[in-house]
Amino acid sequence: VLVGVAERRIVTREAEYEGEALELCGKLGLRQAILPLERRGFERVLLLRNDPFAWQARVALAALEHPRAVRWLLDELGAFTRERRSLAVAAAQRAGLRVARPLLEAMRGDPARADPDAVERALAALNEAQALAEDHDET
Numbered sequence: 001v002l003v004g005v006a007e008r009r010i011v012t013r014e015a016e017y018e019g020e021a022l023e024l025c026g027k028l029g030l031r032q033a034i035l036p037l038e039r040r041g042f043e044r045v046l047l048l049r050n051d052p053f054a055w056q057a058r059v060a061l062a063a064l065e066h067p068r069a070v071r072w073l074l075d076e077l078g079a080f081t082r083e084r085r086s087l088a089v090a091a092a093q094r095a096g097l098r099v100a101r102p103l104l105e106a107m108r109g110d111p112a113r114a115d116p117d118a119v120e121r122a123l124a125a126l127n128e129a130q131a132l133a134e135d136h137d138e139t
Contacts (some may be wrong), residue, residue: 002028006036006057019056023094026063037061041069055091062095070099077103085114093122096129 004010005021012018022040025033041057044050051057061069076088077100089107092100104123107113 003030003033003036006033006040006060008036015052019053022053022056022060023063024060026060026095029064031064034061034064034066037064038066038068055087059091059095062091062097069095070097073097074100074103077107082112082114086118089114089118089122093118093125096126098126098130101126 001010002021002025005012005018006025012021022037024030025037037057037060040051041054041061058069058072062073073088073091073095076084077092079085079088085107089104091097092104101123104119104126107119108123109116113119
């Protein structure tokens with residue numbers, strides 16, 4: 001069903017559910033969703049706007065460790081505006097992107113760089129995910 005939403009074969013009643021479905025593809029590791037997520041996240045049609053869920057598609061791809069999406073997210077953490085950097089902090093948290101940790105730690109305590117609460121939430125989520133992974137490795 002989730003891949004069907006990513007492929008646009010299945011339409012949700014509420015727009016917000018579509019974005020959540022795309023992100024779930026990444027969180028659940030649905031590799032068969034990579035191609036439709038790439039289309040939604042990165043393809044542009046001449047003179048037409050991007051997919052309204054391009055951000056969610058890119059977050060899902062970053063969760064799947066897709067190189068282009070990871071690069072996009074890391075670039076956004078260094079974006080020119082605070083707003084874009086703060087959105088990238090949220091994206092890193094949602095994608096569970098561990099390679100973003102050094103950039104997030106560099107933003108810690110600097111409200112000019114990004115929303116400090118968002119940075120702390122992202123770091124806490126990454127720490128929690130790492131602890132769960134380490135616990136899983138021990139069993």
